[in-house]
Amino acid sequence: MKKKYYLKCTGKYLFRMITLLIAVSVISFVLVSLSPVDPVQQYVGAVPNVSVEQRAKIAEYWGLNDPPVERFFAWAGSVLHGDFGVSLLYRRPVLDIIVEKFGASLALMMTAWIFSGVLGFAIGCVMGLFNGRWLDKILKKVCFVMCSIPTFWIGIVFLMVFSVMLGWFPFGMSVPKGVPADEVTILQRIHHLVLPALTLSFLSFANVALHTREKLVDVLESDYVLFAKARGESKWSVLKRHGLRNILLPAVTMQFGSFSELFGGSVLAENIFSYPGLGAAVSAAGMYSDVPLLLGITLFSTLFVFVGNMLANIIYGIVDPQIREGCIK
Known part of the structure; x- marks a missing residue:
């Protein structure tokens, strides 16, 4: 009885966890994409001599010019492989x-x-x-x-x-x-x-x-x-x-x-x-x-x-x- 209970509940919890993570990923990505804050400006900070071309290269490097749906699937694919990206603030891998x-x-x-x-x-x-x-x-x-x-x-x-x-x-x-x-x-x-x-x-x-x-x-x-x-x-x-x-x-x-x-x-x-x-x-x-x-x-x-x-x-x-x-x- 106990073994059946643990197997049954483990399957339910695993399914709920996967669906919850997918829903949270989509909602969080949409909310972040709608944010008025410019990631490039936050990345360069107070550096005065950043040209338009350099800003464009930074945006291209981070994939900010791609459509939101394409950016989401690229990010989700990396997460599935254990790569959460690099932090713009700490300049280090997010997982670390x-x-x-x-x-x-x-x-x-x-x-x-x-x-x-x-x-x-x-x-x-x-x-x-x-x-x-x-x-x-x-x-x-x-x-x-x-x-x-x-x-x-x-x-x-x-x-x-x-x-x-x-x-x-x-x-x-x-x-x-x-x-x-x-x-x-x-x-x-x-x-x-x-x-x-x-x-x-x-x-x-x-x-x-x-x-x-x-x-x-x-x-x-x-x-x-x-x-x-x-x-x-x-x-x-x-x-x-x-x-x-x-x-x-x-x-x-x-x-x-x-x-x-x-x-x-x-x-x-x-x-x-x-x-x-x-x-x-x-x-x-x-x-x-x-x-x-x-x-x-x-x-x-x-x-x-x-x-x-x-x-x-x-x-x-x-x-x-x-x-x-x-x-x-």
């Missing part, structure tokens, strides 16, 4: 830049993801246990406020408080300024990672907490929990034996569903803290009309979010056999 930047972004997103999941789940359980009491009301108001605060504002406040006023954390970057990469210690990297990760984790921890609270309240008001309380079980025993197993799956749903939010929020967080990851790279690519890099990061981010959702569905099937049976039918 993505691999280099993804390590820093992955550390940031995974740290924020763990922060938001653990913190949100714990706060949600506390609110559910003390439903209607003063602690629940205070935490719920805090979560509602956090849901409405934009990421860039939280990042700026954190910089002002923890970097400027208290001096506990550096202003930005992923490593100390002026220190060679091979001499940077793990503690120094963590020191630079904490503040942007906390900023990014505020995107989803409140949603996880509120969602967990509602599910736990429903569980605690069920008949079997009332029966357990009548037998003399304590509040923490009820949470451990009956609550956690019933609210774990919805919490996993919210947590894995926040992958897209984390990737979108990392663009703001990395720019605020000058963190050299994919978020900062895609922002620079959009500003300078670096089409190959922008399209490459778009495809990579789509694949990243899809894999996160796929892992969530696989975990659902492991935790809940009914979902597994529904996938087989």
Whole structure:
């Protein structure tokens, strides 16, 4: 049964992934082609002595004079062969830049993801246990406020408080300024990672907490929990034996569903803290009309979010056999 489930779901996910990547490729290419920014002007930058003939040669070299459909199929054919082109901004292969930047972004997103999941789940359980009491009301108001605060504002406040006023954390970057990469210690990297990760984790921890609270309240008001309380079980025993197993799956749903939010929020967080990851790279690519890099990061981010959702569905099937049976039918 498990083997059939994994084979069936793998085929479905593979088909969905291919169709999603094709759709994202077409839409992204069309939007980039309609951009009013001149790629040649962005490529030459502030160089004053670039003649019309040189601009024409640059446009011909990058294939900008070809029809959009022809340019799209040429780009798509190169992507299928593993060639994402050369970045106009970095003058390097796009794939090399993505691999280099993804390590820093992955550390940031995974740290924020763990922060938001653990913190949100714990706060949600506390609110559910003390439903209607003063602690629940205070935490719920805090979560509602956090849901409405934009990421860039939280990042700026954190910089002002923890970097400027208290001096506990550096202003930005992923490593100390002026220190060679091979001499940077793990503690120094963590020191630079904490503040942007906390900023990014505020995107989803409140949603996880509120969602967990509602599910736990429903569980605690069920008949079997009332029966357990009548037998003399304590509040923490009820949470451990009956609550956690019933609210774990919805919490996993919210947590894995926040992958897209984390990737979108990392663009703001990395720019605020000058963190050299994919978020900062895609922002620079959009500003300078670096089409190959922008399209490459778009495809990579789509694949990243899809894999996160796929892992969530696989975990659902492991935790809940009914979902597994529904996938087989």
